[in-house]
Amino acid sequence: MLPLEVLERAQTELTDWQSSGMSVIEVSHRGQPFVECAHQTEAKLRRLMELPDDYRVLFLQGGATAQFSVVPLNLTAPGQSACYLKTGSWSGKAIAAARRQQVEVQILADQAESSYTSVPAADSYSVPSDAAYLHYTPNETIGGVEFDYLPQTGSVPLVGDFSSTILSRPLDLSRFGLVYAGAQKNLGPSGLCLVIVRDDLIGHARANTPDLFDYAALAKADSMVNTPPTFSIYLLDLVLNWVERQGGPVELGRRNQAKATALYDAIDASDFYANPVARSARSWMNVVFTLADPELDAVFASQAAAAGLTNLKGHRSVGGMRASLYNAMPMSGVQALIDFMTDFERRQG
Numbered sequence: 001m002l003p004l005e006v007l008e009r010a011q012t013e014l015t016d017w018q019s020s021g022m023s024v025i026e027v028s029h030r031g032q033p034f035v036e037c038a039h040q041t042e043a044k045l046r047r048l049m050e051l052p053d054d055y056r057v058l059f060l061q062g063g064a065t066a067q068f069s070v071v072p073l074n075l076t077a078p079g080q081s082a083c084y085l086k087t088g089s090w091s092g093k094a095i096a097a098a099r100r101q102q103v104e105v106q107i108l109a110d111q112a113e114s115s116y117t118s119v120p121a122a123d124s125y126s127v128p129s130d131a132a133y134l135h136y137t138p139n140e141t142i143g144g145v146e147f148d149y150l151p152q153t154g155s156v157p158l159v160g161d162f163s164s165t166i167l168s169r170p171l172d173l174s175r176f177g178l179v180y181a182g183a184q185k186n187l188g189p190s191g192l193c194l195v196i197v198r199d200d201l202i203g204h205a206r207a208n209t210p211d212l213f214d215y216a217a218l219a220k221a222d223s224m225v226n227t228p229p230t231f232s233i234y235l236l237d238l239v240l241n242w243v244e245r246q247g248g249p250v251e252l253g254r255r256n257q258a259k260a261t262a263l264y265d266a267i268d269a270s271d272f273y274a275n276p277v278a279r280s281a282r283s284w285m286n287v288v289f290t291l292a293d294p295e296l297d298a299v300f301a302s303q304a305a306a307a308g309l310t311n312l313k314g315h316r317s318v319g320g321m322r323a324s325l326y327n328a329m330p331m332s333g334v335q336a337l338i339d340f341m342t343d344f345e346r347r348q349g
Contacts, residue, residue, distance in 0.1 A: 066193065087119050117143065145281050167186050275287070307340050
């Protein structure tokens with residue numbers, strides 16, 4: 001979900017951006033108007049995230065999934081060791097991609113025993129000092145599982161796939177070597193991946209790394225080694241304007257926690273609905289829940305859609321339902337879902 005005012009602004013500018021007589025989709029990405037748009041987008045992001053000066057901001061293509069391979073290409077030599085925490089589907093895919101890049105993957109924690117409904121305790125693993133990095137997925141969108149702490153890594157760079165949590169709350173980026181995020185959760189439309197990487201981790205890509213995957217080449221060219229996803233960057237700029245007007249990550253964090261708490265409270269108060277995730281690992285962004293009778297899943301999803309509550313069907317690998325409460329979802333939307341759930345339970349009883 002994108003903020004309505006962002007969509008409306010994009011609509012009014014779609015055929016005439018900055019009085020150019022052209023759409024932002026049609027202008028040259030190397031022309032001054034778009035270059036300025038990209039620079040101001042980066043400046044807003046730096047301001048909102050309080051980004052230290054020794055970090056680079058890259059606007060890339062390929063989504064977060066591409067970074068599963070690009071991170072080890074830039075941060076390891078073949079055969080070098082890197083550490084991972086496995087907490088669900090996306091961290092599992094990152095592990096598989098790293099192995100294909102001939103990384104010696106050390107899985108410091110694997111939550112398979114809990115069916116990936118929990119995260120490892122902060123003191124249950126230690127990071128070897130010779131590891132290239134520790135990678136984790138702060139929020140597993142499919143399972144609705146979220147870390148409630150930042151892993152401690154000492155001098156080892158911490159790498160995070162922040163696709164679902166970026167800008168949803170304050171984040172101390174000085175604790176990280178690198179974070180990346182697909183834009184299509186809280187930042188804008190699909191087609192753009194944000195990478196924030198510390199300067200000392202740039203310039204070490206393997207010799208066979210393509211320029212489009214080499215952080216040093218990308219940083220030198222201001223993410224314009226080739227034509228960047230211009231429309232997605234433009235929409236990100238509009239979203240960041242909206243984030244600033246809302247009060248930034250601090251205010252959005254307050255709202256997101258309130259939205260999630262309201263929905264979890266409704267689930268916990270019911271004998272008809274249940275959430276399988278450990279309470280300490282419940283996601284603010286992706287609330288999963290099951291019905292007492294799985295045979296009613298299709299009926300629930302169909303009737304919810306008829307009531308204007310869409311995309312609630314859970315991922316095929318886990319079933320049940322999943323409500324995504326990204327930044328632009330207002331509390332009124334969450335309350336509408338709670339009201340529907342209450343009515344549906346009453347009618348089934």
